[in-house]
Amino acid sequence: MTTAPAKPIKLVVACALIDADNRVLLAQRPEGRKMAGLWEFPGGKVEQGETPESALIRELEEELGITLPARCLAPLTFASHAYEDFHLLMPLYISRTWEGDPEPLEFQALKWVRAARLRDYEMPPADLPLIPILQDWL
Numbered sequence: 001m002t003t004a005p006a007k008p009i010k011l012v013v014a015c016a017l018i019d020a021d022n023r024v025l026l027a028q029r030p031e032g033r034k035m036a037g038l039w040e041f042p043g044g045k046v047e048q049g050e051t052p053e054s055a056l057i058r059e060l061e062e063e064l065g066i067t068l069p070a071r072c073l074a075p076l077t078f079a080s081h082a083y084e085d086f087h088l089l090m091p092l093y094i095s096r097t098w099e100g101d102p103e104p105l106e107f108q109a110l111k112w113v114r115a116a117r118l119r120d121y122e123m124p125p126a127d128l129p130l131i132p133i134l135q136d137w138l
């Protein structure tokens with residue numbers, strides 16, 4: 001019997017930013033990248049030497065221009081999804097508090113979305129199981 005070779009696990013951290021109207025921030029992936037045009041939670045890969053929290057704080061600063069102290073991040077849930085060439089493991093944090101107005105520095109667009117409307121936005125397959133969890137929570 002043969003077993004398929006294990007895919008590398010890619011550790012990506014992401015955050016559901018929630019505004020005063022209880023809407024969640026979705027970001028549209030830029031042109032020219034894999035899954036361009038899909039809507040995702042801001043975040044990115046954990047690099048060597050980083051904790052998940054420090055990676056997320058760095059990504060939110062680079063991608064959105066916001067400052068978010070680690071104490072403002074709470075763990076919400078995670079995604080575990082087999083893509084073709086890697087297995088994605090993505091802790092999803094949640095936050096209601098940060099400094100600055102999110103700007104689409106590395107995205108095509110940003111959108112504040114009500115929980116009930118999340119399915120109107122096409123998201124990467126790994127994110128689909130996260131939607132009902134967020135809807136229950138919000």
Ligand SMILES: Nc1nc2c([nH]c(=O)n2[C@@H]2O[C@H](COP(=O)(O)OP(=O)(O)OP(=O)(O)O)[C@@H](O)[C@H]2O)c(=O)[nH]1
Nearest residue numbers: 012014033034035040041042043044045088124126127
């Ligand atoms: N930030 C973020 N990434 C997500 C989400 N859902 C999801 O499948 N991903 C995947 O997680 C990976 C994030 O890596 P990345 O931010 O460094 O983006 P990337 O496309 O440049 O990755 P690459 O450098 O391997 O090509 C991508 O493969 C992206 O498709 C999500 O909601 N937020």
